[in-house]
Amino acid sequence: MASPGERDLVRRLAQAISPETAVEQCAGQQAVDDDDDLIDQVAALPSGSSRLRIWENQNCLVTTRPVARRKAFPEAADFSARSGWPVHVRSSGGSTVIHRPGILNISLAVAAGAKPVPPNASYEALITLLQAGFRKLHIEPFVGSITGAYCDGNYNLCLNNRKIAGTASRIIRRHDQTAYICHASITVYGSTGSDISHIRNFEQRLGLPHAYTTSSHATLADMLDLNPG
Amino acid sequence: MTEILVPQGQWEPDQEAALATWLYDDGEAVQAGVTVAEIMVEKTSFEISAPASGTLCIAVAEDEIVVPGQVVGSIK
Numbered sequence: 001m002a003s004p005g006e007r008d009l010v011r012r013l014a015q016a017i018s019p020e021t022a023v024e025q026c027a028g029q030q031a032v033d034d035d036d037d038l039i040d041q042v043a044a045l046p047s048g049s050s051r052l053r054i055w056e057n058q059n060c061l062v063t064t065r066p067v068a069r070r071k072a073f074p075e076a077a078d079f080s081a082r083s084g085w086p087v088h089v090r091s092s093g094g095s096t097v098i099h100r101p102g103i104l105n106i107s108l109a110v111a112a113g114a115k116p117v118p119p120n121a122s123y124e125a126l127i128t129l130l131q132a133g134f135r136k137l138h139i140e141p142f143v144g145s146i147t148g149a150y151c152d153g154n155y156n157l158c159l160n161n162r163k164i165a166g167t168a169s170r171i172i173r174r175h176d177q178t179a180y181i182c183h184a185s186i187t188v189y190g191s192t193g194s195d196i197s198h199i200r201n202f203e204q205r206l207g208l209p210h211a212y213t214t215s216s217h218a219t220l221a222d223m224l225d226l227n228p229g
Numbered sequence: 230m231t232e233i234l235v236p237q238g239q240w241e242p243d244q245e246a247a248l249a250t251w252l253y254d255d256g257e258a259v260q261a262g263v264t265v266a267e268i269m270v271e272k273t274s275f276e277i278s279a280p281a282s283g284t285l286c287i288a289v290a291e292d293e294i295v296v297p298g299q300v301v302g303s304i305k
Contacts (some may be wrong), residue, residue: 063269063272066251066291093249093272116239119273153272169270171239 006189017133024055029088039181043174047113057099058145076205092168094151100191109181122169123155126182148213190216231281237297255287
């Protein structure tokens with residue numbers, strides 16, 4: 001059960017990132033599919049247009065299409081669902097992540113015009129937006145990779161050498177235009193050890209040998225307690 | 230027969246790309262323009278569309294490393 005202070009932190013972070021964007025309370029696969037709808041909508045808009053979603057999902061794991069094509073996926077997903085963590089599938093890259101109350105999702109879709117967008121560039125606008133939001137809360141995360149973190153990548157947001165947010169992106173061509181969506185999951189509160197355990201249980205049933213360490217992750221609430229003020 | 234190619238100029242030359250997923254099975258009928266496969270470059274996904282309508286013939290397996298311009302399959 002989240003404390004009032006933890007829920008307030010979610011609200012303050014969302015407001016800091018975008019005061020005019022309401023936090024959507026979502027559930028299940030539809031919450032993930034809404035990102036696909038968002039990028040398709042934005043691709044039909046003039047170059048330079050963008051749309052932002054801020055959302056929280058109910059308890060679930062979210063994995064990638066390659067993982068969902070593995071032979072053991074139905075059995076592994078069924079086991080996870082029976083444990084209270086249904087598995088949903090997203091279109092962007094990376095590996096399996098967790099969604100739950102206390103993890104704030106930010107999705108930014110951008111219509112980028114006729115030219116290709118390199119993968120690294122697809123992260124820039126969202127990272128800039130998130131860093132500006134964190135700065136309003138007097139938090140200065142750095143961008144980088146964290147060995148031992150689940151769904152690790154070069155565009156994590158990190159504090160004290162621990163990952164507090166992961167990112168992934170998807171780039172498409174529609175109507176002679178490149179559009180992209182970049183998504184971040186920020187762990188605001190909750191048990192990162194429990195998060196890793198749910199992901200590990202699922203991936204072990206898929207025969208995926210990823211090794212994650214609890215010390216590679218932290219919640220924003222943890223970090224604020226470590227660095228008051 | 231129409232070849233299905235890995236798109237060119239979409240990512241940096243030093244970035245490794247993998248054919249992440251075929252969204253249709255070998256021998257399955259596809260319509261021109263539908264997304265038939267996904268390429269993964271680090272944590273970014275790209276789509277490959279069917280260049281024609283017909284029967285999908287897969288030439289490159291999932292998880293294999295691919296390079297821009299490579300033929301990964303065809304439509305017959």
